[in-house]
Amino acid sequence: MKNVLRTHPVLSLAFGLAATLTLFFVVRAVFFALYWADPAHALHPVEDWMTPRYIVHAYSLRPESVAETLEIAAGSSPRTPLAEIAEARGVPVETLILAIEALVAQRPAQ
Amino acid sequence: MSDALFQLVPEYGAGLVFLATFLSCLALPAPSSLIMLAAGAFVASGDFSGWSVVTAAFGGAVLGDQLGYWIGRKGGMPLWDAAARRPKTAGVMARAQASLHRQDILAVYFSRWLFSPLGPYVNLAGGATRMNWVRFTIADLAGEATWVGAYTGLGYGFASQIEELGDTLGNIVGALAAGLVTLLLGRALLRASREAHARKP
Numbered sequence: 001m002k003n004v005l006r007t008h009p010v011l012s013l014a015f016g017l018a019a020t021l022t023l024f025f026v027v028r029a030v031f032f033a034l035y036w037a038d039p040a041h042a043l044h045p046v047e048d049w050m051t052p053r054y055i056v057h058a059y060s061l062r063p064e065s066v067a068e069t070l071e072i073a074a075g076s077s078p079r080t081p082l083a084e085i086a087e088a089r090g091v092p093v094e095t096l097i098l099a100i101e102a103l104v105a106q107r108p109a110q
Numbered sequence: 111m112s113d114a115l116f117q118l119v120p121e122y123g124a125g126l127v128f129l130a131t132f133l134s135c136l137a138l139p140a141p142s143s144l145i146m147l148a149a150g151a152f153v154a155s156g157d158f159s160g161w162s163v164v165t166a167a168f169g170g171a172v173l174g175d176q177l178g179y180w181i182g183r184k185g186g187m188p189l190w191d192a193a194a195r196r197p198k199t200a201g202v203m204a205r206a207q208a209s210l211h212r213q214d215i216l217a218v219y220f221s222r223w224l225f226s227p228l229g230p231y232v233n234l235a236g237g238a239t240r241m242n243w244v245r246f247t248i249a250d251l252a253g254e255a256t257w258v259g260a261y262t263g264l265g266y267g268f269a270s271q272i273e274e275l276g277d278t279l280g281n282i283v284g285a286l287a288a289g290l291v292t293l294l295l296g297r298a299l300l301r302a303s304r305e306a307h308a309r310k311p
Contacts, residue, residue, distance in 0.1 A: 004303035015299050018292040025285035029278060036274040044270055049117035057155040058270035079157045081117045 046100045048083040048093045055082075059104045069099045112144055112273055119148040120157055124166035131167050131258075135174025137230030142171075143261055143279065147272045150265020160266075164258060171222075171254040175233050179246055182237025191238075207239050214241050215249040222253025223260060227287040 005012045035041055046055065052070060056063050056077075067074050070085055078085075082100075086093035118126055127149050133140035149163045194203040210217055214236070221232040236246050268275050 003306050004299060007306055008299065008302050011295065011299055011302065015292065015295040018288055018295055022285055022288040022292050025281045025288055029281035029285055032274065032278040032281060036271070036278060041274075044273065047113060047116070047273075049113055049120075051120050051152070051155065051157050053157050054120075054152060054155040054269070077156070079120045079123075079152075081120055083117060084121075 043104075046082075046097045046104070048086070048097065049081045051077075051079055051081055052085075053077045053079070055100055059100075060107070061100075061103055065103055066100070069103055070096060112141075112276055115141055115144055116148045116272070119145060120152055123158065124149075124162040127163055128166040128170035131170035132174040135171050135230055135233065136178055137234075142167075143226070143283070144272075144276045146258065146261035147265035147276050147279075150262035150267075151269035151272045152265075153262065154266045154269040160262075163262060167258045167262065168254055171258065172250060175222075175229070175250045175254065176247070178230055178233030179237040179241075179243070182234035183240060184237075186238050210235060210239060211241070215245055218246055218249035219253040219256075222250065223257035224283075225287045225290055226257065226283055228290070 044058070046059075050058070052063070052066050052072065055061060056066050063077065064074060067076070070082075071089060072078065072085065080088075082096050083093050086096050127145055130140045130142040130145040134142035146163075146167055149158060149167065152158045153160045153163055194200055194207075210232075217232055218236060218241075221229040264275055264279070265272055
């Protein structure tokens with residue numbers, strides 16, 4: 001068996017690399033799956049890429065409350081991420097994020 | 111990094127989805143799986159229409175695959191041909207080509223979604239080995255339908271957790287592709303060691 005390492009060094013190296021890479025991905029997959037399954041990590045924090053409709057959907061909020069909090073026209077749900085909304089209003093996006101998270105916290109317990 | 115990506119999706123819409131799947135099927139770095147997850151999530155939220163996302167993703171993927179196949183077919187693959195000529199690797203290449211030919215439909219189908227990192231190379235190899243185009247295309251359409259359906263479906267169903275999904279899936283798919291390559295190389299190594307052993311007086 002050791003012979004093959006000498007006679008086929010490139011193939012052996014390639015095999016070793018592929019096996020290491022496989023292990024690397026498996027370990028990471030398990031880590032992320034466990035992390036994700038932890039109930040403490042269940043609710044994803046509000047992010048600057050989320051759109052108003054996405055926020056309504058992901059956090060089961062009322063569209064009117066979200067529109068009011070973000071100070072966008074009632075009944076409109078522009079397909080714009082929070083970051084852009086914040087920029088248009090001239091406020092830091094963290095302000096909007098905190099405001100939405102406050103809305104989420106106010107929801108009655110599911 | 112996925113944050114920046116997720117932000118591009120609502121801004122550039124179906125056009126971005128089309129470009130991403132098209133480029134990734136040509137082996138160009140494009141995080142098409144993440145983009146499709148996000149697109150599915152934005153369909154669930156109501157920001158996108160399901161039809162535009164699915165059509166864009168599927169169309170881009172199939173077009174990219176066809177281009178890859180024809181590049182392989184017209185250009186051959188200089189590396190593949192060179193390797194096929196070298197006496198030491200000729201045997202391995204001939205066996206690889208034979209396996210690809212026997213399992214052509216399955217190889218194309220599963221490299222669309224289950225072993226997606228290998229997809230672009232299967233396109234090039236398929237073209238270079240002159241795989242029957244009709245068989246290639248049928249398997250490609252079925253496989254891409256599975257891929258687009260699975261990722262946009264997952265994004266749709268787990269809209270609030272696309273980042274977590276993206277992380278986990280990326281690693282699972284990476285493990286599958288690397289695992290398959292490991293198995294194939296291991297089998298080749300085993301065969302090489304047996305042949306060397308058999309040649310001993």
